[in-house]
Amino acid sequence: MVPACRQAGSAAVNPMYFVYIIQSQKDRSYYTGITSNLERRLIEHNKSDTKTTRSKKPWQLAYFEKYNSRIEAREREKFLKSGVGRELRKTILPG
Numbered sequence: 001m002v003p004a005c006r007q008a009g010s011a012a013v014n015p016m017y018f019v020y021i022i023q024s025q026k027d028r029s030y031y032t033g034i035t036s037n038l039e040r041r042l043i044e045h046n047k048s049d050t051k052t053t054r055s056k057k058p059w060q061l062a063y064f065e066k067y068n069s070r071i072e073a074r075e076r077e078k079f080l081k082s083g084v085g086r087e088l089r090k091t092i093l094p095g
Helices: 038-046 070-080 085-091
Strands: 019-025 030-035 059-067
Touching: 019 038, 030 038, 030 070, 038 059, 038 085, 059 070, 070 085
Parallel strands: none
Antiparallel strands: 019 030, 019 059
8 A cells, every 4th residue: 555645646756856056146156055856945045045045145046967866966966066076067167
């Protein structure tokens, strides 16, 4: 028997994870993160729900990648936040 829930039959059973990079429209800086709901997360950044990005809003989505597991997404996020990953970001994104 399958348990009943609000998310039954939806992608929530096996969610996709996104590694995203947003860019501040205030100072053009970047922020990298992970989420299972990209649209909701961007709204949160722009509504000041996120302490670390509150002072630099508004934010615009600059780049994202999809992953099948949170572990894969977290590893990629950590890489993009490293020195080598930041150099790669310069080749992916406009100045």
